[in-house]
Amino acid sequence: MDTDGHDSIGWGGTSTRDFTVQSAYVYQSVGGQTFEGDWKALWSWKGPHRIQTFMWMAAHERLLTNYWRSKWGVGISPMCPDCDRDNETTLHVLRDCPKATQIWIRLVPSNQITNFFSLNCRDWIFRNISNQPQGIQSKKWTTTFLVACWHIWTWRNKTIFEDDFQYPTNPTYIILKMVDEIDNCNHNPMNLYHGNTIFIGWKKPQEGWVKLNCDRAYKDSLELAGCGGLLRDSDGRWLTGYSRKIGTCDALGAEMWGMYLGMQIAWRQGFNNLQVESDSKMLVDMITGKARINGKPPTLVRRIQELLKLNWQVQINHTWREGNRCADWLANFSFSLNSFQIHVMKTRPSGISSLLFDDISGACMPRNIRVIV
Numbered sequence: 001m002d003t004d005g006h007d008s009i010g011w012g013g014t015s016t017r018d019f020t021v022q023s024a025y026v027y028q029s030v031g032g033q034t035f036e037g038d039w040k041a042l043w044s045w046k047g048p049h050r051i052q053t054f055m056w057m058a059a060h061e062r063l064l065t066n067y068w069r070s071k072w073g074v075g076i077s078p079m080c081p082d083c084d085r086d087n088e089t090t091l092h093v094l095r096d097c098p099k100a101t102q103i104w105i106r107l108v109p110s111n112q113i114t115n116f117f118s119l120n121c122r123d124w125i126f127r128n129i130s131n132q133p134q135g136i137q138s139k140k141w142t143t144t145f146l147v148a149c150w151h152i153w154t155w156r157n158k159t160i161f162e163d164d165f166q167y168p169t170n171p172t173y174i175i176l177k178m179v180d181e182i183d184n185c186n187h188n189p190m191n192l193y194h195g196n197t198i199f200i201g202w203k204k205p206q207e208g209w210v211k212l213n214c215d216r217a218y219k220d221s222l223e224l225a226g227c228g229g230l231l232r233d234s235d236g237r238w239l240t241g242y243s244r245k246i247g248t249c250d251a252l253g254a255e256m257w258g259m260y261l262g263m264q265i266a267w268r269q270g271f272n273n274l275q276v277e278s279d280s281k282m283l284v285d286m287i288t289g290k291a292r293i294n295g296k297p298p299t300l301v302r303r304i305q306e307l308l309k310l311n312w313q314v315q316i317n318h319t320w321r322e323g324n325r326c327a328d329w330l331a332n333f334s335f336s337l338n339s340f341q342i343h344v345m346k347t348r349p350s351g352i353s354s355l356l357f358d359d360i361s362g363a364c365m366p367r368n369i370r371v372i373v
């Protein structure tokens with residue numbers, strides 16, 4: 001068996017919007033549900049990856065519509081450049097702008113039209129990608145919906161940025177043609193793998209517990225290692241973060257530093273129940289005694305084990321990289337520090353906001369476990 005992580009999701013450069021944790025809470029309470037199942041419907045859809053990524057961004061309000069650009073104060077009007085009737089929000093571009101509406105009324109079954117046009121953005125997206133009772137129930141609909149949204153957005157961009165672009169005269173034909181291509185491709189028996197996709201995301205610790213995520217980072221060009229991590233409560237709220245540039249150090253050593261420093265902070269802050277998560281299986285196994293160590297354990301392993309003996313409850317668990325992205329960010333953040341001293345952050349640095357937001361909203365990412373027959 002061979003595990004294979006997807007690295008091509010394309011986070012880079014897309015997370016420029018500074019989400020506030022407040023907005024994440026509002027978001028979550030408005031939805032009143034965890035979105036894990038919905039993300040599964042999106043990531044397990046069999047079609048072009050760029051379309052999945054696009055929809056992920058749309059659901060996270062990360063499409064660069066005029067409305068969002070105007071909010072950044074870059075002197076842009078929030079209005080829709082096409083119809084000039086309303087703010088150009090995600091929902092406006094993808095559904096409510098007359099150009100989009102004309103496409104949808106040809107695609108959506110007539111008995112569903114009212115419902116289709118009445119939902120808010122997030123519900124609208126999730127109802128249409130997952131086959132929920134109120135949605136339009138058909139496997140093919142997910143593909144039609146995703147492909148149509150993607151084309152509508154692409155055509156909108158081309159209209160704005162390409163001088164000689166002609167809006168297609170028969171957009172539904174182009175959409176349905178691509179839908180057929182995608183669905184036919186899925187019936188192709190040339191599949192050597194029995195794929196098994198698992199979904200990984202950060203999970204809040206239970207009530208009364210604090211979760212520590214820790215990680216290491218490495219900069220080849222400078223032969224520098226760093227580590228970092230963060231503590232969050234059972235609502236996913238930021239408690240403390242830390243980051244430290246280490247200097248020359250091997251990967252496992254840097255993982256140890258990350259865990260040790262984080263546990264030390266947690267102990268000093270007086271938490272009684274701590275869940276520790278690291279994406280180093282090796283380190284977790286060493287600490288928990290699953291991995292045999294020849295000779296004397298490394299000093300840092302012994303120090304971590306000493307911390308475990310103190311009067312508190314600590315669980316040490318392995319997580320995948322996809323569930324440890326905030327810690328990874330903080331470990332890399334250490335390279336921006338001027339000194340080799342630990343940098344403790346009572347408030348979150350702004351660059352990490354969108355990752356915190358993803359974690360708090362229950363976002364999860366696919367990882368394929370492939371069994372080769």
Ligand SMILES: [Zn+2]
Nearest residue numbers: 080082083097
């Ligand atoms: Zn419009």
